[in-house]
Amino acid sequence: MTAFDRIERRLPELIDDLASATVPDYFDDMLQRTTRSRQRPSWSSLERWLPMGVIARPLPVRPLPWRLLATVALLGLLAAAALIYAGSRQHTPPPFGLARNGALVIGTADGDIVTVDPATGTTTPLITGPTIDSGPFFSNDGQRIVFDRRAAGSASSTMFIANSDGSGVRPAFATGQDVTWFEWEPKVDHALLTTMVAGRGTVATVDLATGAQTALPLDLDVQAASWRPNHDQIVITAKAGDNVTFWVVDSDGTNARPIPVSEYAINEPTLSADGTRLAYATWEPVVEGRIRVVDIDAGGDHSITTNDTDHFVWQTPAFSPDGTQILVHRFIQGTDHSLVAVLRADGAGPAIVMGPETANPPANPFFSPDGTQILAEYPTLKTFWIFDANGQNGREAPFQAISGGGATWQRLAP
Amino acid sequence: MDQRELVVRAQRGDHDAFAVLAGAFVARLDAAARLILRDHELARDAVQEGFLRAWRNLPTLRDPDRFEGWLRSLVVRSCIDVLRRRGRRPIEVELLPIDGPAVADIASIVADRELLDVALARLQPEQRAVVVLHYYLGLPLPEVARTLGIPLGTAKSRLHRSLAAMRAAIDADMETPVSPIVGGQFA
Numbered sequence: 001m002t003a004f005d006r007i008e009r010r011l012p013e014l015i016d017d018l019a020s021a022t023v024p025d026y027f028d029d030m031l032q033r034t035t036r037s038r039q040r041p042s043w044s045s046l047e048r049w050l051p052m053g054v055i056a057r058p059l060p061v062r063p064l065p066w067r068l069l070a071t072v073a074l075l076g077l078l079a080a081a082a083l084i085y086a087g088s089r090q091h092t093p094p095p096f097g098l099a100r101n102g103a104l105v106i107g108t109a110d111g112d113i114v115t116v117d118p119a120t121g122t123t124t125p126l127i128t129g130p131t132i133d134s135g136p137f138f139s140n141d142g143q144r145i146v147f148d149r150r151a152a153g154s155a156s157s158t159m160f161i162a163n164s165d166g167s168g169v170r171p172a173f174a175t176g177q178d179v180t181w182f183e184w185e186p187k188v189d190h191a192l193l194t195t196m197v198a199g200r201g202t203v204a205t206v207d208l209a210t211g212a213q214t215a216l217p218l219d220l221d222v223q224a225a226s227w228r229p230n231h232d233q234i235v236i237t238a239k240a241g242d243n244v245t246f247w248v249v250d251s252d253g254t255n256a257r258p259i260p261v262s263e264y265a266i267n268e269p270t271l272s273a274d275g276t277r278l279a280y281a282t283w284e285p286v287v288e289g290r291i292r293v294v295d296i297d298a299g300g301d302h303s304i305t306t307n308d309t310d311h312f313v314w315q316t317p318a319f320s321p322d323g324t325q326i327l328v329h330r331f332i333q334g335t336d337h338s339l340v341a342v343l344r345a346d347g348a349g350p351a352i353v354m355g356p357e358t359a360n361p362p363a364n365p366f367f368s369p370d371g372t373q374i375l376a377e378y379p380t381l382k383t384f385w386i387f388d389a390n391g392q393n394g395r396e397a398p399f400q401a402i403s404g405g406g407a408t409w410q411r412l413a414p
Numbered sequence: 415m416d417q418r419e420l421v422v423r424a425q426r427g428d429h430d431a432f433a434v435l436a437g438a439f440v441a442r443l444d445a446a447a448r449l450i451l452r453d454h455e456l457a458r459d460a461v462q463e464g465f466l467r468a469w470r471n472l473p474t475l476r477d478p479d480r481f482e483g484w485l486r487s488l489v490v491r492s493c494i495d496v497l498r499r500r501g502r503r504p505i506e507v508e509l510l511p512i513d514g515p516a517v518a519d520i521a522s523i524v525a526d527r528e529l530l531d532v533a534l535a536r537l538q539p540e541q542r543a544v545v546v547l548h549y550y551l552g553l554p555l556p557e558v559a560r561t562l563g564i565p566l567g568t569a570k571s572r573l574h575r576s577l578a579a580m581r582a583a584i585d586a587d588m589e590t591p592v593s594p595i596v597g598g599q600f601a
Binding site for chain 2: 002003004006008009010011014015016017019020021023027028030031033034035037039050091163179180221263329336361379
C-alpha cells in the first residue's frame with residue numbers, strides 16, 4: 001500500500017483536520033458590510049416555466065353575415081387604433097425628468113396591488129386575485145407596470161407585466177434566467193436586464209412584447225445597467241473587487257469608456273434626469289459612506305458630503321426629477337439605524353433629515369413625478385410618510401405599508 | 415424558527431434573519447475557501463464577496479429550501495473569481511497549525527496531513543474545488559457539478575485527475591531523498 005492509498009482511505013478525516021471550521025474573526029465586519037448593501041428587488045426573480053393557464057378554446061359558432069361584420073369590425077378597429085394612438089401621443093410623458101403625478105400604486109397586506117389616494121388613503125383595486133402580488137414598478141412612460149407574483153405559501157415568484165389600468169396581465173419574460181437587475185428603457189415595452197451567466201454579470205436589452213433579447217458585447221462583470229437619459233447610451237456598473245467601476249457604452253454595447261470616479265465606489269449610481277451627472281456612494285478605508293457627483297463627459301468628480309470623519313454614513317443616492325436634490329440614507333456609523341435625508345446636488349447647504357429613525361431594512365424613499373413631494377415606505381414601521389420636497393412638513397400617510405409591498409408613482413405628461 | 419422561515423424573512427429584508435443564517439454556515443465555508451485558495455486573505459475576500467452576493471440576491475432565490483446549496487455555490491464561485499482577478503498568480507503554500515489528535519499514531523497522522531497539504535497545494539484551484547466540495551463538504555458528485563456549474567462528466571473526470579495528481583505528488587515527495595546536512599551545520 002502506497003502512502004497515497006493510506007491517505008485516500010482517510011481523506012475526509014485528514015482534509016477536515018487541515019482547515020479548522022471556526023467562525024472567522026471578520027464575521028461581524030462582513031455582516032456590517034451586508035447591511036450597507038441594498039438587496040435586489042424581489043421581482044427580478046424569474047421562474048423557469050410559464051404558466052399556461054390561458055389557452056385558446058374553440059367556441060361554438062353560428063352562421064353570420066361575416067362580410068358585413070368583418071367590414072364593420074375593421075372600421076371599428078381602425079377608429080379605435082387612431083384614438084389610442086392619439087391618446088397615447090397626448091398622455092405619454094417624456095421618459096425622464098419632471099412629469100405630472102399619476103396613480104400612486106402600492107402592494108397591500110392581502111397580496112393585491114391597488115391605487116391609493118395619497119390624501120385620503122382610499123384604495124382602488126388594480127391587480128387582484130388569489131396570488132400574492134407585490135413590488136409594483138411603473139415604466140418611465142407610465143403605460144406599463146411590472147410586479148412580483150407568487151402563489152400563497154410559496155417564496156418562488158415570477159415577474160409579471162400589466163397595462164397601467166391593470167389589464168393585460170402576463171408574464172414579463174418568456175424564459176427564466178438568473179436576473180439580478182431590471183431597468184426600464186425609454187421605449188415602451190423595452191427593458192435592460194442584468195443576468196448572471198457562469199458567475200459573471202452580463203447585460204441584454206429585451207423587447208418585452210416579443211421576449212427577444214440582445215446581449216451586449218461587454219467585457220465587464222456587470223452588476224447593473226441603467227439607461228442614460230437623453231442619450232442613446234447605457235451606464236454600466238461593473239464589479240471591481242470589493243468596489244465598482246462605472247462605464248458609459250453605446251446602446252448596442254460598443255464603445256465602452258470608463259467614467260472617472262473614486263476607486264472606492266460601491267453599489268449602483270443614480271443619474272440626473274438630463275443625463276449629464278452621476279451620483280454614487282463610496283466606502284473608503286477611514287471615511288466610510290460618502291456621496292460623490294461626477295459629470296459623465298467632463299469629469300470633475302467631487303464629494304457633496306464632508307470628507308471629514310464623523311459618525312454618519314451616507315448611502316443609496318437618488319436624484320430628484322429636476323436634478324437639484326439627491327435623496328440618501330444617513331446611517332449612524334457602526335449601526336443599521338438610518339434616517340432619510342436630502343442633499344443639495346451642488347453640495348451647498350446642510351443635509352435635511354426627515355421622518356422617523358429606523359433599523360434595517362431602511363426606508364424606501366422616492367420623489368413624486370412632479371418633484372414636489374417625497375414618499376417614503378418604512379417596512380419596519382408598516383407606515384408610509386409624505387414630505388415636501390425640501391424635507392419639511394412630514395406626516396404619516398393614511399395608508400399602511402407592508403414588508404415587501406412596494407410603492408410606485410405613475411408618470412403622466414405634464 | 416426553522417431555516418426556511420429565516421430564509422423567507424431574510425428575502426424580505428430582515429437582516430437579523432440573514433445574520434442567523436450566515437452564522438450557521440460561515441465557519442464551514444470559510445474553511446472550504448481556505449482549502450481551495452490556500453491563502454487566508456484571499457479566502458476572506460471570497461467568503462465576504464459570496465455572502466455579500468447572497469444578501470444582495472437573496473430575494474431572487476426561488477426556492478428557500480435550496481438556500482444552503484445556493485450560498486455554497488456563491489462562495490465557491492467567488493473563490494474562482496478571486497483567482498481569476500489575481501491572474502492565477504502563484505499562491506504561497508501555507509501550512510496551517512495543527513491541533514494534536516488524541517490517537518496513538520500521532521506521527522503518522524501528522525505526516526499524512528502534511529503530505530495531503532503538499533498534494534493539495536500542487537492542484538489547480540478548480541481541481542482543489544472539486545476535492546474540497548466532495549471530501550470536505552461531503553457533496554455527492556452531481557451536487558459538486560451543480561455547485562461549480564459544470565457537467566457531471568466534467569466533475570467526475572476532474573476529480574479523477576485530481577486524485578491522480580495528488581498520488582503523483584505524494585509518491586514523488588516520498589521518493590525525494592533527504593537533503594544532506596552541509597558540513598558544519600548544526601541540526
